Amino acid sequence: MSEQNSRLNKADLWTGLVFLVFGLVVFHASWDMPRLENRGVSFYAIPGLVPMALGAGLALCGFLLAVRALRLGAMQKLPAGQDFKALLLDFESVRVLALTALILTYTLILIGWLPYWLATALFVLATIVVFEHVLKDDPIPLKRSLFWAVVQALIVAVVVSLIFERGFLVRLP
Amino acid sequence: MFAFEGLGMLGDGIAHFLNPISLFNVAWATLLGIMIGMMPGLTATMGVALLVTLTYGMPGDQAILTLLCMYVGAIYGGSRSAILLNIPGTPASAATSLDGFVLARQGKAGYAMGLATTSSAIGTVVGIICLAIFSPLLAELAFDFGSYEFFWLATFGVVISGRLTSPDDPLKGYMAGMLGLLVAMVGMESLHGFHRFTFGVPQLSDGVDIIPAMVGAFGLAEILTVMRRRLDTKVLVSNDRVVPYFRDVWRYRRTSVRSGIIGTMVGIIPGVGEDIGSWSSYAAARRASKEKEKFGKGSYEGLTAAETGNSAAVPGALIPVLTLAIPGSTAAAVLIAAMYIHDIRPGPMLMIENPGFLYQVVAILLFTTVAITIYGLSMTKVLVRVLAIPREKLMPVVYVLCVIGPFAIYQRMFDVYVMLFFGIAGFILRELKFPMAPIVLGIILGTLLDQNLRRGLMLTGGDPSPFFTRPISMIICVLTVSAILLSIPGVTRIAKRALQAAMAALRPARSK
Structure with a gap:
């Protein structure tokens, strides 16, 4: 079995368990939903009927996924350098984490705190520089990357703001 | 009589869009679609979802025209990067790269792109013909559908989408479908007005809006x-002839028609989009070909089959949209949401309420086919320059649009947070090899399934038998259960053995 498969297998075990618990929680929440008996609603028309079935289905599938992963050797220890810690420190994972951090900062912090155009310009600028200069195998020189990133960031921020504010009459966030 | 009426309405549909504004919209939306389809990471679904937010203020007919042009253009555009980079611009072009990239390495990139253009045009036309013929028939059939049939139809859609979009691991396909259905349960249910899973958040009362969810799952996740990939790819040059010789197009006419029909039929299957249309057509062409050995080594026939198949799936995917309000693909799911935004109600009643709409859709598809043919054969070398845009510069701009697009519809940050949630969750699920299409289908079909199951049971006083005994219900039920059973490895083996035993028992009987 390839290292990617054994890693996916291990991930499947955890995913299966998460879905098992999630499915049971959904089932319980749906079971607890009001039955609306005082309104004369029969059991087969209660609001929780389909969610209950879906919760049970997800729990069953999660259980099957976990069992399958176990049968395929999910409990075997991954060789050193191929475990999840190594995966997290992998260059490609770092790229994803960096982008996620930039995206979350822009969406949850900058928008609403700074004027929309400035928040957008800062996000575009930071993302271009980080991915052109820092997280690249053959980095572009900082000055060149920064110059063109500033130009692009300002153009994008102004054009998008104008199109949505003036063109589509949107009150920008 | 019916045919003449149809032709008359088609004429009206074409005349409706024969004006400068519509033609201008066809021109820019198709071109934008081709460019989006070309760029790896920008898919047709993402393009259509983002464009919904930009066409919000347009009149309904122009908005649908723009979105359809984007859809057709993007599916076609994906062939460019498949041929020149060996990376399909959209998943629909994965089969195209098998022969297209080999042809490009042989110095025939331009010719491969030309052949992809004519094949896409032929595929779309075959799909359009099927759309015009089958939609009214299916809509007529759908008039006999009651709650029982609609329940099974919704269930079948989610099951078959889970089965076919995750052929190696159907279990994950089904789980994805159930997750989508669960998302659809959020909000106020329509039978008793009860709020399910809203956790006191007022914005969740109307349920999870499909557009922000799709922008997240197909925009941010993409x-x-x-951006995760570390390697940059090299674009192959194309300096050869682009316009295909008529003899090559004519030589593979059977492959084209067969692939067109297969692509359309796959498109009709709920939630099973252009990528499977392309792979199925490719596999069928290989089986039927006299030059099997050339497939994967730069076969014109393979390229023709793949491109005809994926393009034909687009009109195919619109057949269930217009007649049953069930999406044939993920992009078609966005189209359904867009139709509701513009007060067009897809489903069996559409043919009664707005009988000309089907032929307007046919007319739009014809216009965009002409547009992709013109762009594809005349601007090949110019369009290739789009591939040179570095992803580091492009992706931040796409994310800015992913944020402002969903925000623009209702002007609330809540939709942006929905997009963010679905984007990150979608990315994680993709990494864990869960397919996205069943989730989307679940979100779209959840209400239909829930309402019709409970309504059907209410009508019969709790007796479930009509779900299994009414003829159409029974057929869809058997198909759904068979799809699930046959995805269980043990059952497949038993079924195969039983089939072999039955064949063996029949053989001596025949020989006697």
Whole structure:
């Protein structure tokens, strides 16, 4: 079995368990939903009927996924350098984490705190520089990357703001 | 009589859009679609979802025209990067790269792109013919559908989508479908007005809006996937002839028609989009070909089959949209949401309420086919320059649009947070090899399934038998259960053995 498969297998075990618990929680929440008996609603028309079935289905599938992963050797220890810690420190994972951090900062912090155009310009600028200069195998020189990133960031921020504010009459966030 | 009426309405549909504004919209939306389809990481679904937010203020007919042009253009555009980079611009072009990239390495990139253009045009036309013929028939059949049939139809859609979009691991396909259905349960249910899973958040009362969810699952998740890769790719040059010789197009006419029909039929299957249309057509062409050995080594026939198949799936995917309000693909799911935004109600009643709409859709598809043919054969070398845009510069701009697009519809940050949630969750699920299409289908079909199951049971006083005994219900039920059973490895083996035993028992009987 390839290292990617054994890693996916291990991930499947955890995913299966998460879905098992999630499915049971959904089932319980749906079971607890009001039955609306005082309104004369029969059991087969209660609001929780389909969610209950879906919760049970997800729990069953999660259980099957976990069992399958176990049968395929999910409990075997991954060789050193191929475990999840190594995966997290992998260059490609770092790229994803960096982008996620930039995206979350822009969406949850900058928008609403700074004027929309400035928040957008800062996000575009930071993302271009980080991915052109820092997280690249053959980095572009900082000055060149920064110059063109500033130009692009300002153009994008102004054009998008104008199109949505003036063109589509949107009150920008 | 019916045919003449149809032709008359088609004429009206074409005349409706024969004006400068519509033609201008066809021109820019198709071109934008081709460019989006070309760029790896920007898919047709993402393009259509983002464009919904930009066409919000347009009149309904122009908005649908723009979105359809974007859809057709993007599916076609994906062939460019498949041929020149060996990376399909959209998943629909994965089969195209098998022969297209080999042809490009042989110095025939231009010719491969030309052949992809004519094949896409032929595929779309075959699909359009099927759309015009089958939609009214299916709509007529759908008039006999009651709650029982609609329940099974919704269930079948989610099951078959889960089965076919995750052929190696159907279990994950089904789980994805159930997750989508569960998302659809959020909000106020329509039978008793009860709020389910809203956790006191007022914005969740109307349920999870499909557009922000799709922009997240197909926009943000795709951005993260594209930006993760560390290697940049090299674009192959194309300096050869682009316009295909008529003899090559004519030589593979059977392959084209067969692939067109297969692509359309796959498109009709709920939630099973252009990528499977392309692979199925490719596999069928290979089986039927006299030059099997050339497939994968730069076969014109393979390229023709793949491109005809994926393009034909687009009109195919619109057949269930217009007649049953069930999406044939993920992009078609966005189209359904867009139709509701513009007060067009897809489903069996559409043919009664707005009988000309089907032929307007046919007319739009014809216009965009002409547009992709013109762009594809005349601007090949210019369009290739789009591939040179570095992803580091492009993706931040796409994310800015992913944020402002969903925000623009209702002007509330809540939709942006929905997009963010679905984007990150979608990325994680993709990494864990869960398919996205069943989730989307679940979100779209959840209400239909829930309402019709409970309504059907209420009508019969709790007796479930009509779900299994009414003829159409029974057929869809058997198909759904068979799809699930046959995805269980043990059952497949038993079924195969039983089939072999039955064949063996029949053989001596025949020989006697």
